[in-house]
Amino acid sequence: MSAQLDLEAERTLSDRASSRLTQAIVTGELAQGQKLSEADLATRFGISRGPLREAIRQLEGMRLVTRIPHAGARVVTLDRPMLADLYRVREALEGMACRMAAQAMSQEEIDTLFMLLDQHEEAINAADGLAYFQSEGDFDFHFQIALGSRNQMLIDLLAGELYQLLRMCRYRTSHLAKRTRPALQQHRQIAEAIAERDGDLAELLMRRHISGAWKSISQIMENNP
Amino acid sequence: MSAQLDLEAERTLSDRASSRLTQAIVTGELAQGQKLSEADLATRFGISRGPLREAIRQLEGMRLVTRIPHAGARVVTLDRPMLADLYRVREALEGMACRMAAQAMSQEEIDTLFMLLDQHEEAINAADGLAYFQSEGDFDFHFQIALGSRNQMLIDLLAGELYQLLRMCRYRTSHLAKRTRPALQQHRQIAEAIAERDGDLAELLMRRHISGAWKSISQIMENNP
DNA sequence: TTGCTCCATATTGTTGACAATCAGTCCGAC
């Protein structure tokens, strides 16, 4: 399901280490700002430092770690300014993805989109508290639209970089965010704009959706350091 | 001036190799689609394969090379679909950068922006044929706006990834592109929208500017395989 | 006590050798 869960399926030790590190960072197993000791991680993964260093270089490209020469790598810290930046970039990219998806998505993909929405609604009704599952449903929706854009660079940027950072953020604040109902409603509006092939509207709605999400999260973070 | 020209100033061999590789790829010294032999490059740079491999991992993150496990890395090929993707992403990101710049840029930065435009116009009048210099002026303008957004992630994405790919593209088609006059005019409009703090208009104009540039380049590429 | 210098230690950066994998070729069988 999730592209990161097929661990151990990669070909090289570097790639496997990269996946495991990503997982560990996103889930919070490695805390934000924590130092990444090459020797420690290498022994933990049962590999040498060579492949591990390559993995760290890759994670640096994904913006999951920051590296300082001769001083080591640290897990990125998602402070407020950084998240503000992230949500602005996301607004731009997903807005564009939505516009393109409205033009390029097949009817089957649009059907899948509505199916996802129904599943998501059921999940909300059934277990009102499981915020984690809601989040994954949310990602499925946004990811499906990214795929619908048919723009590989856009897909890579969103799925490969931004969504990892967002998931990392949700693992910290998921229990706080309680705006699943309005979010679902906005998702429906977006899906309908896409179904009507209205790219302008689809982009507008997606941007408003993400902008609103940031306002909500930003407010929550004000009260929770 | 250009952030890539302070070669040999990096701290580690990996970083230096990364810069040199970027330079070589952007300037076409390494042709598109060309295979990157680790042993060859390592001896050419006078370093070992370890740091070189890390550099390649980093370039992979910048989308300048594509790597296939056990088969090596190749310079990315900027074919038509890829460039179409790139210009769409650029439209989204620079549109957002422009919107934010209209709100966040200081008066001094805006003055600098107009100064760049004057310099650019002079350069065009003086040497009407030097397309290369024009391109660099173009980048200076767009880069200044990216900086003005105050969004570090946006700046990194544009300056660190997209602009490298664009420069790589220009090194191939610069002698063909002859729309510097209208481009300069559009730049002026954008700068004025920013000066008037009209974020909506600034974003609209920037998106139109980039979208137009793609149409022009796309047409040129149709006649030149 | 405070601040600086110097040294010991741990960590990162780099290297060359070794192992694993892939691509192309040659040979033989059908």
Added chain:
DNA sequence: GTCGGACTGATTGTCAACAATATGGAGCAA
């Protein structure tokens, strides 16, 4: 004549040792 399979060569992936650099603390002077 053509297809299949094993061999050879080259290339990539991995490792463990070595060199270079930064961190942290002890000792000393103001």
